[in-house]
Amino acid sequence: MSQLRLSPRWIAIGLLAFVIVFVPNPIAFAAPAEPHFRIEASSFQYTPEAISVNPGDHVTIDLVSTDVVHGLYIDGYDLNVTADPGQTATLSFIADQSGTFRLRCSVTCGALHPFMIGKFNVGSNDRLWRAIGLGVLAVIAGIWVIRR
Amino acid sequence: MKAERFALLFVIVIVIGVPLAAIVARSNSGAIEIHGQMADNGGWTPSDLTAQVGVPLPLRLTSDDVVHGFAVGHSTEPALDVLPGQWTMTTLIFNRPGKYTFYCTRWCGANHWRMRGTIEVTGDTTTTITTPPPLYVTLNLDLDAPHPSEVVPGEKPSATRGAALGVKIDRVVEATQSPAQVWQQMRSASITQGLSDDQVWDLVALTWRSNTTPERLAEGQQLYAQNCAACHGETGKGDGVIAPSLKKTPMPDMTMTGHETVAPIDFTDAQDMLGASGAILEGKIIRGGMGTGMPYWGPIFTTEQIQAVADYLWTFQFAK
Amino acid sequence: MTPIELTRNPIVKATLRNRWPQFVVRVIALAGFLFAILSGFIGTPVGNHNFSIVFVWIVWWALLMLIAVPLLGRGWCAVCPIPMPGEWLQNGALLKPRGKGVGLNRKWPKRFRNIWLQNIAFTLLALFSAVVLTRPSVTGLVLLLFLIVALITSLIFERRAFCRYLCPVGGFIGLYSQAAPVEVRVKDPAVCAVHTEKSCYTGSADGYGCPWLIYPGTLTKNINCGLCMECLRTCTQDNVAFNLRSFGADLKQPSGHKLDEAFKAFIMLGAALIYSAVMLGPWGALKSAAYSIGTPQWLVYALTLLGLIYVILPGTFLLTVALGRTLTKSKESLKKSFSAFATALIPLGLMAWIAFSLSFVFASLSYLWPTLSDPLGAGWNLFGTAHAAWQPYFMSIVPFLQAGVLIGGLLWACVTARRIAAEKQQGRGITLQALPVMGFCFIITAGLLGLLIG
Numbered sequence: 001m002s003q004l005r006l007s008p009r010w011i012a013i014g015l016l017a018f019v020i021v022f023v024p025n026p027i028a029f030a031a032p033a034e035p036h037f038r039i040e041a042s043s044f045q046y047t048p049e050a051i052s053v054n055p056g057d058h059v060t061i062d063l064v065s066t067d068v069v070h071g072l073y074i075d076g077y078d079l080n081v082t083a084d085p086g087q088t089a090t091l092s093f094i095a096d097q098s099g100t101f102r103l104r105c106s107v108t109c110g111a112l113h114p115f116m117i118g119k120f121n122v123g124s125n126d127r128l129w130r131a132i133g134l135g136v137l138a139v140i141a142g143i144w145v146i147r148r
Numbered sequence: 149m150k151a152e153r154f155a156l157l158f159v160i161v162i163v164i165g166v167p168l169a170a171i172v173a174r175s176n177s178g179a180i181e182i183h184g185q186m187a188d189n190g191g192w193t194p195s196d197l198t199a200q201v202g203v204p205l206p207l208r209l210t211s212d213d214v215v216h217g218f219a220v221g222h223s224t225e226p227a228l229d230v231l232p233g234q235w236t237m238t239t240l241i242f243n244r245p246g247k248y249t250f251y252c253t254r255w256c257g258a259n260h261w262r263m264r265g266t267i268e269v270t271g272d273t274t275t276t277i278t279t280p281p282p283l284y285v286t287l288n289l290d291l292d293a294p295h296p297s298e299v300v301p302g303e304k305p306s307a308t309r310g311a312a313l314g315v316k317i318d319r320v321v322e323a324t325q326s327p328a329q330v331w332q333q334m335r336s337a338s339i340t341q342g343l344s345d346d347q348v349w350d351l352v353a354l355t356w357r358s359n360t361t362p363e364r365l366a367e368g369q370q371l372y373a374q375n376c377a378a379c380h381g382e383t384g385k386g387d388g389v390i391a392p393s394l395k396k397t398p399m400p401d402m403t404m405t406g407h408e409t410v411a412p413i414d415f416t417d418a419q420d421m422l423g424a425s426g427a428i429l430e431g432k433i434i435r436g437g438m439g440t441g442m443p444y445w446g447p448i449f450t451t452e453q454i455q456a457v458a459d460y461l462w463t464f465q466f467a468k
Numbered sequence: 469m470t471p472i473e474l475t476r477n478p479i480v481k482a483t484l485r486n487r488w489p490q491f492v493v494r495v496i497a498l499a500g501f502l503f504a505i506l507s508g509f510i511g512t513p514v515g516n517h518n519f520s521i522v523f524v525w526i527v528w529w530a531l532l533m534l535i536a537v538p539l540l541g542r543g544w545c546a547v548c549p550i551p552m553p554g555e556w557l558q559n560g561a562l563l564k565p566r567g568k569g570v571g572l573n574r575k576w577p578k579r580f581r582n583i584w585l586q587n588i589a590f591t592l593l594a595l596f597s598a599v600v601l602t603r604p605s606v607t608g609l610v611l612l613l614f615l616i617v618a619l620i621t622s623l624i625f626e627r628r629a630f631c632r633y634l635c636p637v638g639g640f641i642g643l644y645s646q647a648a649p650v651e652v653r654v655k656d657p658a659v660c661a662v663h664t665e666k667s668c669y670t671g672s673a674d675g676y677g678c679p680w681l682i683y684p685g686t687l688t689k690n691i692n693c694g695l696c697m698e699c700l701r702t703c704t705q706d707n708v709a710f711n712l713r714s715f716g717a718d719l720k721q722p723s724g725h726k727l728d729e730a731f732k733a734f735i736m737l738g739a740a741l742i743y744s745a746v747m748l749g750p751w752g753a754l755k756s757a758a759y760s761i762g763t764p765q766w767l768v769y770a771l772t773l774l775g776l777i778y779v780i781l782p783g784t785f786l787l788t789v790a791l792g793r794t795l796t797k798s799k800e801s802l803k804k805s806f807s808a809f810a811t812a813l814i815p816l817g818l819m820a821w822i823a824f825s826l827s828f829v830f831a832s833l834s835y836l837w838p839t840l841s842d843p844l845g846a847g848w849n850l851f852g853t854a855h856a857a858w859q860p861y862f863m864s865i866v867p868f869l870q871a872g873v874l875i876g877g878l879l880w881a882c883v884t885a886r887r888i889a890a891e892k893q894q895g896r897g898i899t900l901q902a903l904p905v906m907g908f909c910f911i912i913t914a915g916l917l918g919l920l921i922g
Contacts, residue, residue: 015750025740040305040389042752043752044756045750045751045752045753045755045757046750046752049750049752050749050750065389066390067216067257067258067389068255068256069215069216070187075860076863078863081724083229084253084254084374085255085389086261086373086374086375086376086377086378086379086388086389087374087377087382097759100830100867100921100922107215108214108232108233108514109215110213111213111473111515112602112755112756113515113516114515114602114832115602115747115748115828116751116752117748117749117750119750123497127867127921128814128917128921128922130871131874131875131921132914134871135874135878135910135913135914136910138875138878138879138905138910139882139903139907139909141879142879142881142906143886143899143902143903143906144904151563151564152561152562152563152564152566155491155563156562158495159495159498159562159746161494162496162499163499163502165502166502166503167499167502167506168500170506170507170844173846173848174844210845210847212513213513232512232514232516232836233512233514233516233517233518233842233845234517234842234845234847234854235839235846235847300916416795417839
């Protein structure tokens with residue numbers, strides 16, 4: 001049975017975890033721009049499969065369905081648009097949340113519809129890097145802290 | 149023992165009863181069940197229906213794959229969405245006998261336009277209205293003959309510029325006249341002597357624009373967006389999203405065996421368009437492409453709707 | 469933490485010993501199971517409006533992977549309807565033993581008394597998963613096959629041989645049940661030692677001998693115990709208890725040496741990685757390859773899956789274990805070390821599958837509403853929700869949950885690796901032997917993080 005004592009190592013790990021999670025992102029991004037993307041939707045893929053913008057950008061996405069009716073939903077932003085082939089649909093919004101968000105098809109378009117996924121990157125994927133940092137910390141904690 | 153018997157009863161009721169109830173409940177109401185699938189997978193099933201004049205025809209429609217739509221040709225009823233896994237109910241009533249075509253109204257692949265079915269309506273034939281055959285039939289026009297224009301404008305002709313010229317012209321266009329022909333007539337008229345070639349084109353644009361109304365153009369634009377843009381492109385250039393999947397074969401001569409498909413026409417191509425008359429445009433829309441992959445819209449759209457689309461097609465050549 | 473005996477509470481004890489609650493739940497589950505098969509065959513082919521797809525791969529899977537397995541280990545096995553018809557025939561009764569049953573009751577062949585057949589069954593499902601998870605008729609077929617195979621197995625072999633040696637689901641939830649905070653154990657082994665009848669294994673008038681072919685008297689790990697509670701009912705000495713315990717208690721025991729269980733861990737990790745890339749990634753070509761069974765692209769997918777699961781992951785792990793052995797000049801056989809350290813992959817895999825499941829469960833959960841009102845996609849509207857629109861839930865917080873779960877799993881795996889190393893080494897040797905394995909776990913975690921929240 002392992003016992004967790006409040007040893008200096010434990011405190012150090014805790015502090016490091018705090019820093020990894022909360023330290024502000026030092027990367028400075030360019031001034032907000034107005035990127036315009038054309039995303040083609042086919043069964044079951046968005047092309048391009050990932051788009052990247054800077055935080056604060058005024059983003060315009062033209063959804064062009066190339067075979068059947070598809071939709072585009074953005075996680076986190078809760079925005080949705082549907083396009084028939086031949087009728088481009090446009091989504092326009094400010095990228096005020098940073099991180100990586102999944103794009104999902106919101107109109108049933110065939111068997112693999114629930115897995116029709118794309119990516120929308122705003123700024124850097126903080127969450128991923130902090131998580132990996134915590135992963136390294138977890139390995140250190142596994143070695144250091146837990147005693148029999 | 150009693151517990152065992154009760155348990156058995158419980159099992160029978162739940163395990164057999166639930167699925168049985170489902171099977172029984174599934175037997176439907178008497179409406180005709182129609183399943184829609186992309187044309188390559190079967191299209192409408194069933195696709196041939198019969199009905200009688202004045203007798204309501206209840207239908208239940210569902211899609212087994214992607215978003216489809218349902219409408220009956222030459223009908224004023226709005227199109228209904230037929231959604232995957234969901235059911236749409238409608239009841240059709242026909243006042244006149246004849247063969248009606250129902251079709252899919254939401255693009256569902258390259259063969260979307262082939263997703264059609266027929267409803268054979270029988271009844272008192274004295275109420276049948278015969279529609280006159282289209283102009284290209286009565287005039288025996290060859291829709292497939294090439295019609296290049298000998299003269300093309302330097303820039304896109306504008307009806308507003310044409311109106312500003314203050315020249316009095318006959319603004320009525322006959323369906324058999326192409327813009328190129330009208331341009332020739334105007335060019336050789338004395339009243340246009342001082343004008344440049346392009347300015348005469350502006351007068352042609354003015355003429356064409358005067359022969360339609362904003363309402364017809366709006367209707368034409370909507371019909372184009374829903375039915376034509378997928379192949380012909382939202383900007384009319386023949387570069388629609390479906391176009392790449394249409395096989396392109398060279399067209400050295402016009403002998404078609406019915407199996408080739410070609411690239412959709414570029415409506416912004418001045419040489420090709422300006423040599424065509426309204427009758428030819430409308431005729432192609434009605435008859436389709438004889439194997440080129442261009443759908444035949446005759447059974448689907450009324451004469452007025454086809455004229456509205458043709459009116460809109462001219463806007464790719466003639467600006468406001 | 470010493471286990472807390474829940475059956476000390478008379479209500480808990482009475483409920484677990486009474487056959488009716490479990491029976492009722494199982495029968496309802498069986499009805500649902502049969503309905504899912506029916507729905508697969510006669511319902512709409514559109515997966516997200518069909519009971520079979522939505523209630524099996526979204527609802528049941530969510531309950532299984534997010535609640536049942538982490539908290540109740542093999543709890544699902546306790547209420548699983550698949551073996552029920554076979555059990556009824558074998559026992560000749562629905563409830564208490566009545567004497568005569570139907571079936572040959574053969575002993576399970578010795579060479580298959582491991583989880584290799586379950587490993588193969590799960591691998592087969594994985595190869596066809598893109599189609600199984602999206603086509604109702606295929607789900608219906610798979611479920612029907614389960615039912616038929618379980619039935620036939622019950623008529624030939626003794627007890628719940630299907631559950632113990634064939635069921636692919638049981639394969640992985642058995643493995644992960646070792647991490648769960650509940651267990652069935654005897655209270656005092658000394659009591660068992662002097663009890664000659666061993667009614668927990670041979671059966672009595674009150675209940676059947678352990679259907680899972682376990683002798684409860686020496687049960688120390690959850691992996692094969694299906695929580696069916698028969699031993700609670702048959703023990704004449706009231707010596708069996710249902711306990712609440714700390715998470716991963718089984719992982720703290722001297723590590724096992726079983727290769728089949730080690731490979732199960734690789735199968736689960738490999739499947740999690742492949743699914744995260746193919747099904748949840750943005751690359752449509754991979755999905756099409758996984759879906760188009762029989763084409764050259766699918767063959768590439770299949771070979772990649774098999775290669776990753778049976779060659780690359782175990783091979784890399786073998787190298788890390790070998791490295792640890794070399795660094796510490798360990799005298800233990802490579803095979804023993806390999807199997808022992810594979811135990812660390814159990815918490816890693818459990819958390820990996822929870823994180824993976826979070827990705828699609830909440831995105832697709834809203835399909836529950838239309839399917840509830842119209843399970844066959846036949847146009848019904850039982851509860852008025854047949855036209856409820858799709859709406860993903862909690863998408864803003866799911867990535868945080870996934871990260872938390874994956875990091876937690878990594879920490880747990882590292883702690884487990886260290887504990888295993890401490891069985892074999894002293895002082896610095898512990899770190900030297902465990903570190904390469906921890907590195908392996910870190911790379912897997914980083915890969916999953918990249919695929920799921922990257």
